Structure formats: C-alpha cells, structure tokens
Amino acid sequence: MPRATAAAAALTAAQVLDAATDAFAERGFPAVSLDDVAQSAGVTRGAIYHHFSNKAGLFGAVAARLQAEVASAVVASAERAGGDPAVQLRAGCHAFLDAITAAPARRLLLVDAPAVMGWTQWRQLDAKSSGVHLREALADAGVEIDRLEATAALLSGAMNEAALWIAEQPSVDGPREQAHDVLDRLIDAQLR
Amino acid sequence: MPRATAAAAALTAAQVLDAATDAFAERGFPAVSLDDVAQSAGVTRGAIYHHFSNKAGLFGAVAARLQAEVASAVVASAERAGGDPAVQLRAGCHAFLDAITAAPARRLLLVDAPAVMGWTQWRQLDAKSSGVHLREALADAGVEIDRLEATAALLSGAMNEAALWIAEQPSVDGPREQAHDVLDRLIDAQLR
C-alpha cells in the first residue's frame, strides 16, 4: 500500500538509511543483503531501489552521513579549543580519533568504505568533511604549502589506523592513552 | 585429463595464484569471478576449489605472497643500511613505502585485503612479515616499550595512506619526495 506524500517518502528513505547503517556497521557490507535491510526497515527491495541507485549507492549514503557526523564532532571540539592554531589542531585531531573510534563508524568508514566506494572516491568524501578542516588547521599552524597535502594524508592515515588499533586491543582506555600520546608526537613533528 | 604428480599439482596451484594475483590487482576482489581466474589459468573452478578453500582463501594466499615480497624488500634495504639503528629504521620505512607503492601490491594489500580478510586477520598477516621488523627497529632505535605498539600502528597507517596518496597524484615523483620528507619528520618525532 504505497503512500505517496513527500514527507512519507522521505521517512521511508530515512528508515532504510537507518536500517542499512545498523546492518552494515554490525555485519559488514558483503554480509548484508538488501533483503535484510528492506525487512528490518519494513519495506521491500523495490523501495530501496527507488530511493538509492544500488547497494553501493545505499552504502555511500550511509557512509556520507556518518562521515558528516564525525566531522561535526571534530569542528565542535576545535571551536571549543580557542584561538591558538596549534592548540586547535591538536584538539581537532584528538576529537577525530575519539569520534571515529566510537561504535558504528569505525569498521564501516575505515575498512569497508574504501573497498566499496573505491579509495579515490572515499578520499574525496573525506576531503569534503574532515579533510578540509585538517588541512586548514595544519596551514594555520604553520605547515608549509608544499608539504601540506602529504602531511594531511600521512596524519590522516595514522589516525585511522590508530582507531582500528585501539578497537582491537582487549582493554580500551590504556591503548587510547597511548595512541593519543603518540599522535601528539606526530603532530608536534609537523610544527617545526 | 587430470595429471597427478605432486610437481604438476604444485604447478597448477601456482598458475592459479598468478592468475588470481593479476586479476585481483587489476580489477579488485569483488569484480573478479573465480570463473575468470580459472579461465586465465587454463583450468576449471574445480581445480581452484581443490587447492584453496574458497574465494577469500585464494585471496588470502595472494595477499600473503605479496606481503612477503614487500617484507623481503624492506629487510634487504635495512640490512644494506648498516649498523646504526636510527638509520636502519629510516631505511626500512622508506623501502616499505617504495615497495608498497609499486604496482600490484597497493590496492590489493591496502584496500581490498582489510575488507576481505577482516582488519584483525590482515593485521596479523602484516605483523608476521613487515610488522615484526618495524617494531624491532623502533625498539632498537630507542622507543620505549609502553608506546611501542601504538607507535608501530600509527607509523604503519601513515605509510599505507602515503602509498595510496602518492598513487593518486597526477605526477608521481614530486609527491613521492613530499611523502618521504613528511615520513622522516614522523620517524624523527619518535626518537625523542
């Protein structure tokens, strides 16, 4: 029984997105069938294919939303950090590490996303959310332009790997401290 | 017509492995069917399933071999670097970056492998090849034990991301220089 108001349509799309987020986060992209998603969203696969281009497209929408959430957490924390560029850079990086370590985002964004979307496209998504802020903060903190891109890439890779590493450790808080500690060294190394 | 000497069997297994390496490297794991691999290896899917547990198992074997090649390149370069631990660490890291930037390994090892094998298992594979040497070199160069694991993880992530970043750039040599430069800063930051 199809209801067709624009509001209702947006709602089913959101329900699909939520169900897909949970499923992809818990079981990983390849293990999730669109039938699963449809069922837990209370619709049929037809509805999914109406709102999204295909399975990869649905995943892309999920990833984009999670990425945006991470980015907004980073921005919020950087703003709270005050005016000093170096302090702001550090705050943003640590906030990023914490945000991406948190539950659903980690595996989905760091492991599945590059494989499903392709690394280049995944990078572009990242560049438009957290990436811009990282480069901006690095520039403000005095990193020269000709090594700005490389610095952003290496730092970003280090933080991503750190998040996965932390999550793998039996205890959580100890490794988290270690990772933040090492991360501070990496950041300092970039500021002369 | 099945020939059954152990030597011939090992040969077909090797042919499958070679064909799979090419296919996975060129088109990525999900886009490669076992029929493709079988055909370019000159056998049927039956032969593949005889020598390997399943598609993921075949991929794992491919990844393990490539990883070993990278590791041996790193070790060779580190040995050439002489006795100073700091110099050896630097040489090994730069060799790793160059080796993994090279053709087939990059996408297969850095993008597909974590997704297909699972990040944990992929880490374990890495730990047994390049990982041990990295930790050893870091320890020799004076990194304290209580931040050794975290340092290895972050550095490893930085190098992996660097390789993918380099490959994405339109020109190659410029970015390569940049990445090595930034990498040196990261390494130095760990040695007090």
Place this chain on the structure above:
DNA sequence: CACGATACATACACTGAGTATGTAAAACCA
C-alpha cells in the same frame, strides 16, 4: 476529475559462489 508523476510492491532474469558427484591418472601395496 481525468491525467501524469511519484512511491512503492511484485515478479523475473541472470550471475556467481559453493557443493556434490564423477573420473582418470598416479601412488601404494600384496
């Protein structure tokens, strides 16, 4: 209030993974 467009549901086709079974050659053994 016909009429197109939207928002789905249903039905179907096809690809590809995994498995079960068949078979011929080699290795082993009496």
Place this chain on the structure above:
DNA sequence: TGGTTTTACATACTCAGTGTATGTATCGTG
C-alpha cells in the same frame, strides 16, 4: 603386476542475492 586407495582435477547442480522490468495505488495538478 594386478587390484585398491588416494590425489587432482572436471562436470553438474543448487541456491542466494543483485539488478531490472513491470504492475499498481496514491498524490499533486491543471
């Protein structure tokens, strides 16, 4: 040296899951 077992595959089948084509009810619109 002839029979038996094991190895190394090929062939045939099943089943899940993606994508697509088609059907249909509701909504907005002139």
